[in-house]
Amino acid sequence: MPLYLAIKEVLQNKGRFFLICLIVALITTLVLFIAALAEGLAAANKEYIENLTGELIVFQENVELSFPSSRIGRSTVNEIRRVKGVADVGQVSFASGALVFEQVSPEGVIIPTTATPQPPLDVTLVGVEPGRPGEPAVLSGASLGRSRSDGVIIDANVALRRGIQLGDMITIKTTQGTSEEFYELMVVGMADKLQFQFLPSIFIPYTTWEKVRPKANNSVETDELVSNVAVVKLADPSQWRQMALRLEEQVGKIEVVDRVTAYKASPGYAAQQSTLDTQRYFTLFIGILVIGGFFQIQTLQKVAQIGMLKAIGASNTVVVISAIAQIILVNCLGVLIGGLGSYLLQLSFPVEIPVIFTGRSVGTAIISLLLIGPISGLVSLRSLLKVEPLTALGLAQ
Amino acid sequence: MTPVLQAESVAKVYGSGQASVRAVDDVSFEIRPGEFVALVGPSGSGKTTMLAMLAGLLTPTEGSILIGGERLSQMSESRRTRFRRRSIGFAFQSNNLVPYLTARENVELMLRLNNRLNRQSKERAADLLARLGLDDRMGSYPSQLSGGQQQRVAIARALIHEPNLVLADEPTASLDTERAYQVVRTFAELIHEQQRAGIIVTHDLRMCRYVDRVISMMDGHVNRIIDDRVEIDALAAFSEESFSAQ
Ligand SMILES: Nc1ncnc2c1ncn2[C@@H]1O[C@H](COP(=O)(O)OP(=O)(O)OP(=O)(O)O)[C@@H](O)[C@H]1O
Ligand SMILES: [Mg+2]
Numbered sequence: 001m002p003l004y005l006a007i008k009e010v011l012q013n014k015g016r017f018f019l020i021c022l023i024v025a026l027i028t029t030l031v032l033f034i035a036a037l038a039e040g041l042a043a044a045n046k047e048y049i050e051n052l053t054g055e056l057i058v059f060q061e062n063v064e065l066s067f068p069s070s071r072i073g074r075s076t077v078n079e080i081r082r083v084k085g086v087a088d089v090g091q092v093s094f095a096s097g098a099l100v101f102e103q104v105s106p107e108g109v110i111i112p113t114t115a116t117p118q119p120p121l122d123v124t125l126v127g128v129e130p131g132r133p134g135e136p137a138v139l140s141g142a143s144l145g146r147s148r149s150d151g152v153i154i155d156a157n158v159a160l161r162r163g164i165q166l167g168d169m170i171t172i173k174t175t176q177g178t179s180e181e182f183y184e185l186m187v188v189g190m191a192d193k194l195q196f197q198f199l200p201s202i203f204i205p206y207t208t209w210e211k212v213r214p215k216a217n218n219s220v221e222t223d224e225l226v227s228n229v230a231v232v233k234l235a236d237p238s239q240w241r242q243m244a245l246r247l248e249e250q251v252g253k254i255e256v257v258d259r260v261t262a263y264k265a266s267p268g269y270a271a272q273q274s275t276l277d278t279q280r281y282f283t284l285f286i287g288i289l290v291i292g293g294f295f296q297i298q299t300l301q302k303v304a305q306i307g308m309l310k311a312i313g314a315s316n317t318v319v320v321i322s323a324i325a326q327i328i329l330v331n332c333l334g335v336l337i338g339g340l341g342s343y344l345l346q347l348s349f350p351v352e353i354p355v356i357f358t359g360r361s362v363g364t365a366i367i368s369l370l371l372i373g374p375i376s377g378l379v380s381l382r383s384l385l386k387v388e389p390l391t392a393l394g395l396a397q
Numbered sequence: 398m399t400p401v402l403q404a405e406s407v408a409k410v411y412g413s414g415q416a417s418v419r420a421v422d423d424v425s426f427e428i429r430p431g432e433f434v435a436l437v438g439p440s441g442s443g444k445t446t447m448l449a450m451l452a453g454l455l456t457p458t459e460g461s462i463l464i465g466g467e468r469l470s471q472m473s474e475s476r477r478t479r480f481r482r483r484s485i486g487f488a489f490q491s492n493n494l495v496p497y498l499t500a501r502e503n504v505e506l507m508l509r510l511n512n513r514l515n516r517q518s519k520e521r522a523a524d525l526l527a528r529l530g531l532d533d534r535m536g537s538y539p540s541q542l543s544g545g546q547q548q549r550v551a552i553a554r555a556l557i558h559e560p561n562l563v564l565a566d567e568p569t570a571s572l573d574t575e576r577a578y579q580v581v582r583t584f585a586e587l588i589h590e591q592q593r594a595g596i597i598v599t600h601d602l603r604m605c606r607y608v609d610r611v612i613s614m615m616d617g618h619v620n621r622i623i624d625d626r627v628e629i630d631a632l633a634a635f636s637e638e639s640f641s642a643q
Contacts (some may be wrong), residue, residue: 001509005495012497012538270569304492311454311489312554313482315475390454392489393445393566 002321005382012127017330020294024334025341027287028369030293031280034103034341035365038276040354042361046263048126054090054133054231055240057262061253065265067094067197067228072254079251080232085243090132091206091227094196095125095213097174099158105181113171118162120173124199127209133231136203141166141189144205151188153203159190166190172202174214176227183212197266221298232256280287284368292376295327299380306384307391320384324377331373335366399466400427401561401594403453407460408617410445420446421616430561433585433594435605438614444598447614451596453477465561469580482510485582486555486593488565493551494539500526500550501535507558508639518557525553529583545576552584556591563588563595569604574640581607602636605629 010017049057058080063069072091080089101118102110112118128134131145139156154164164170164187172183185204194201204212206225234243244256257265264270299306306319346357356362409421421443428434431586436444449455451462453469462469464484464535472480481487485505494503504522508514526535539547548568555563569577575630581597585607598607605611611629613621623629 004509008502009497220514305495308489309495310478311452311481311485312479312507313480313485315478318510390449392487392492393449393454394490395445395449395455 002318003325005318005322005330006325009322010329019324020291021334021337023290023294024287024331024372025338027283027290027372028335028338029342029345031283031287031365031369032339032357032362033346034280034283035361036275036346036355036357036359037340038273038280039359039361041272041276042269042358043193043359044195044198044354045266045269046196047193048136048201049259049263049266051136051193052134052231053137053257054088054128054233055181055182055237056232056234056244056247056256056258058089058230058232058247059255059262060259061255063255065255065257065262067266070228072227072230073081076251076254077227077230080230080247080254082309083247085235085239085246085248086232088133089232090134090231090233091127091225092229092231093206093209093213093227094126095127095174095209096124096199097123097172097202097212097214099123099202100171100182101162101171103171103184108176111184114163121158121162122199123158123172124196124201125174125208125209125213126196126201126203127227128203136191136194138189138191140309141187143189144203148186148188149205149208150185151205152185152208153189153191154187155194155200155202156190156192158200159187164243170202172212174212176215182234185212253376270364280365284372287372288375291327291331291372292379294377295323296380296383297375298301299323299383303387304391307389308385310387310389311392316385319387320381323384324374327371327377331376335369338369339366398429400429401432401465402428402596403463404447405460406461407447407450407457407462409443409450409455410458414609419617421450421457422575424614424617424619425460426612426619426622428562428594428596430594431589432610433588433595433597433608434610434612435608436596436598436612436614437600437602437605438557438620440600441485442614443617444614445505445566448566448596448598451562452487453481483558484561486560486563488548488551488555488563488568490567490570493554495545496539499538500531500542500546501538503539503550504553507554511558513558522553522557525557525587526550528587529553530579544571545573545580548572548576549583550578552580552587556587556593559591559593561594563593565595565597565602567598569599569601574603577604579603604638605636606633 058064058072060070060072075091077091080086098120100120101114102112104110135144136153138153144151144153166187169184170187170189172185173180234240240258247256248254309319343357346355349355404424404426407421407424411418411420424447436447438444446455450457495506498506501522504526505514505519508518523535526532529552530548531549532558534542534546551568568581572580581604589590610624611621611632612619
């Protein structure tokens with residue numbers, strides 16, 4: 001019965017309700033894009049860390065979990081390895097470089113390596129120990145352990161976009177002292193979800209990475225293998241809390257955290273996410289106000305009619321359910337239109353724009369969008385209940 | 398026959414203290430099945446207030462109202478709502494119909510509310526509308542109907558669920574004389590046929606020619622009850638003359 005009234009009214013006033021649907025759809029689009037952007041930016045920031053094959057990340061003490069500032073030496077790593085409960089540990093270092101699509105001939109002439117010249121691509125050069133935690137699992141090709149020392153793993157998306165295939169030689173340009181140097185490396189494996197601090201990554205065996213990485217001057221030779229961090233794989237991953245404490249206790253001058261803490265500490269991450277979250281919640285709030293306001297005004301306009309319905313014996317339940325059902329119907333329809341619209345719009349976006357429509361924030365955004373209806377419904381609840389059936393007789397008190 | 402409706406020394410006081418208004422004072426009457434009664438009186442005499450109390454929409458300050466032997470004041474709020482839905486038919490002066498339902502759906506609404514919508518009752522609704530001269534208007538929305546047509550739909554709605562008591566507050570106020578006569582005549586016929594009890598509030602004494610009894614109110618009191626056919630017809634005729642003399 002209440003649904004009958006709700007639907008009849010919507011059908012008889014299609015234009016008005018469709019406009020409200022459209023407003024919900026636009027709010028949905030806005031909220032979804034903010035959520036997808038939050039998801040995308042977060043992924044660009046943390047993907048590699050989040051998908052690490054080890055549970056704990058070891059930083060140098062007092063560097064505030066900064067990857068570039070931290071230094072972990074070989075001796076520390078050996079100490080970590082001896083701690084009970086540690087299954088494996090790998091050293092990981094980060095440096096920046098560029099993937100270029102040109103070569104320098106022995107005569108010093110720059111020759112493009114692709115048919116059409118392509119702009120260089122900034123990348124993070126990640127030095128990892130082959131076969132140890134830190135090296136990503138490959139989607140295709142081989143992992144670093146079983147291949148040549150100049151073999152590297154690259155991001156499958158980068159490969160796809162730049163037409164690189166397994167077995168291709170790629171050229172990395174880094175700055176050594178004051179000059180630019182070019183290094184030829186071979187793609188042996190591809191993996192995905194490897195972005196680190198907004199750049200795609202290239203994984204290079206440690207010894208090669210030492211040579212390739214940019215250096216202030218060409219001659220620095222250390223006797224010890226020093227990396228930025230160490231990644232620890234635990235025998236029992238569920239024990240990570242206790243293990244972090246034990247490591248800090250038994251090995252000096254280190255700070256041990258889990259993956260989430262590590263990426264949350266990266267510069268700007270928290271600020272960025274909370275800014276986007278604020279925008280999202282604010283937009284949702286506006287949605288509730290607009291939709292709630294609309295239905296409230298509609299209720300006030302219908303006082304005479306609602307009074308008549310109550311006078312002829314419609315209960316409060318019928319009146320309230322009918323109104324709430326309308327809000328929910330309009331809301332769901334709007335979210336559906338907005339969701340489909342966002343999905344189609346997103347398909348036309350270039351891959352460089354970091355929007356991800358599958359993440360958790362998009363899921364929670366949709367759920368919260370669907371709550372706009374019921375919450376807005378509460379706004380007009382009081383006025384619906386307050387309507388006196390006496391108004392039908394023109395005797396309002 | 399037991400009365401459908403009994404009002405016993407009913408009074409209604411609006412407000413309190415200095416500002417209080419005694420809108421209805423010491424009103425008693427009974428109505429039996431098949432009786433069609435007109436409640437007449439000047440503006441402000443308490444007719445609508447009385448009607449609202451009879452429908453259980455307003456609680457009397459004094460006295461009591463029994464419908465089908467049941468005391469309205471002893472019912473809970475939700476029980477009263479259910480009671481209105483089942484046992485009372487309503488036609489108001491205006492804002493009678495649900496604008497987004499067709500004439501037919503408006504009449505069927507009463508059946509729906511009572512969970513009594515089926516093929517048989519739908520047929521009855523269509524027959525009733527046809528009886529009121531609306532057979533070609535059943536699919537029209539209220540905005541597509543004239544005032545008189547709307548009032549006839551409202552009367553059909555007031556009768557379709559077979560209530561014991563039918564209440565109409567000035568259903569002819571917005572109609573021209575011919576239409577008003579037609580509406581009230583059909584209304585009276587249906588009340589008599591179906592043995593319901595009906596009360597029509599009206600300003601227009603000419604409408605009295607179709608009723609069985611006239612209850613006249615003045616300043617909240619019943620000042621006269623006319624139940625003699627000859628007297629009623631004389632009253633209607635007199636008021637008709639004074640109308641045409643204008
Ligand atoms: N809510 C109220 N508060 C105070 N006084 C009221 C209220 N409603 C009605 N009254 C008063 O009660 C008296 C009776 O009003 P009522 O509406 O019942 O008269 P009526 O006979 O229906 O008049 P009309 O023919 O104009 O419709 C009037 O004096 C009116 O001013
Ligand atoms: Mg009145």
